[in-house]
Amino acid sequence: MYRIIAGKWKAKKIAAPKNFDVRPTTDFAKEALFSIIENKYDMQASSVLDLFAGIGSITFEFASRGCKDVTSVELNPKHTSFLNSTAAELGFSLNVSVQRGDVFDWLKKFRNKKSYEIVFSDAPFETEEKKYMELISLVLKNKYLKPNGVFIVEHQSRMKLDHPNLVDSRKYGNITFSFFEPNPVEDETDTDSIEITE
Secondary structure, eight states: OEEOOOTTTTTTTOOOOOOOOOOOOOHHHHHHHHHHHHHHHOGGGGGEEEETTSSHHHHHHHHTOOSSSSEEEOOOOHHHHHHHHHHHHHHHHTTTTEESOOHHHHHHHHHTTOOOEEEEEOOOOOOOOHHHHHHHHHHHHHHOOEEEEEEEEEEEEEEOOOTTTEEEEEEEEEEEEEEEEOOOHHHHHHHOOOOOOO
16 A cells, blocks of 8 residues: 555555555655655656556656656556556546556667656666666666656665766665766757756
């Protein structure tokens, strides 16, 4: 079970079937994360890509806060079915596009098709560092981020993701959010770097 923290469905509890193997982001960490995001981005004007969407803890937090364009990528068919039914229940069917597939394959298939202000990833905690590096490379090198965008990776705090585009990291207990800026835009000198402030 998880809780939507703010927005249209503030305090709404979402309960998944008991046999679902999921690990929703904790309320404490999620609240801190969205405080950072909303300090920089207008939710109603932002597009979001939620990778490893699970049962929608992050997806529906964005939608509840007014985001009208959320793409959620999840491999488990039970989870994608739950995402679709929950989106319908909450009235977000037009706001949330659920895509079933392996995240790495999906990112390769749709490279250079669409860019987002915010890309979020919550890969399984057992994911190896080299797979995180592959994930970061796929997002940054294939124009998934707009020039003012940010890629946020949730991972175990004991893992350090050393990368040239890493601009900040925030630790909340055993999880850390690492923030990555887009690659420089070719032939443009006016590309603002991302400042993470609370």
